[in-house]
Amino acid sequence: xxWLMLALIGLGAALLLWLTGFPRKLWxxxxxxxxxxxxxxxxxxSPGLAGHPVTxxxxxxxxxxxxxxxxxxxxxxxxxxxxxxxxxxxxxxxGAPDTAARAMILTVRQAPGDAGAWAWLGIKLAENDGxxxxxxxxxxxxxxxxxAPQHPGPPFLYGLALIREGKFAEARPxxxxxxxxxxxxxxxxxxLLLRLFxxxxxxxxxxxxxxxxxxxx
Numbered sequence: 001x002x003w004l005m006l007a008l009i010g011l012g013a014a015l016l017l018w019l020t021g022f023p024r025k026l027w028x029x030x031x032x033x034x035x036x037x038x039x040x041x042x043x044x045x046s047p048g049l050a051g052h053p054v055t056x057x058x059x060x061x062x063x064x065x066x067x068x069x070x071x072x073x074x075x076x077x078x079x080x081x082x083x084x085x086x087x088x089x090x091x092x093x094x095g096a097p098d099t100a101a102r103a104m105i106l107t108v109r110q111a112p113g114d115a116g117a118w119a120w121l122g123i124k125l126a127e128n129d130g131x132x133x134x135x136x137x138x139x140x141x142x143x144x145x146x147x148a149p150q151h152p153g154p155p156f157l158y159g160l161a162l163i164r165e166g167k168f169a170e171a172r173p174x175x176x177x178x179x180x181x182x183x184x185x186x187x188x189x190x191x192l193l194l195r196l197f198x199x200x201x202x203x204x205x206x207x208x209x210x211x212x213x214x215x216x217x
Contacts (some may be wrong), residue, residue, distance in 0.1 A: 061092040074153040075116035097128040115148035131164040152181040
């Protein structure tokens with residue numbers, strides 16, 4: 001049973017790497033980590049032992065370079081918002097997601113009409129909550145959508161947060177909206193189309209699997 005779960009985790013990890021834009025050149029790192037985990041499990045795993053709580057320690061965070069590139073193309077660079085993005089990203093890299101979220105809160109207080117700042121606040125709040133779209137994160141995304149209803153950035157980032165939480169079906173309308181709002185000649189349009197295509201394929205496969213497992217009348 002443990003090996004089956006490991007295989008499922010591997011497949012799920014590969015899908016999330018595609019959907020969240022993890023750089024392909026670093027896929028080997030993720031695969032190596034998974035294989036080391038499997039080796040450790042085979043060597044001294046004890047799934048029958050009772051669990052016990054542990055204290056989490058801060059670890060350096062990772063910033064998805066592809067997502068950053070799309071974000072910067074959507075909202076621009078070398079402006080007030082981009083500087084705030086960079087500060088929050090730097091705090092994420094050093095393992096301080098709470099400080100990154102507070103930095104974006106300060107940004108929206110300084111620029112309450114900036115949709116990009118509100119959308120990235122939603123991302124940072126979700127990251128700080130373990131990639132869960134909390135009520136606070138949802139409020140930030142909703143505010144971004146309200147401020148810029150014709151901009152592809154807020155729905156794309158909202159959908160990204162939902163995918164990171166595992167809510168693929170809920171994310172689909174937001175990514176479809178982002179593609180709809182993206183200009184034909186935008187540099188990031190093909191990237192959005194690819195992500196939407198992969199998401200649709202995943203949802204189709206999931207629906208087929210659930211249909212095959214449903215009891216026949």
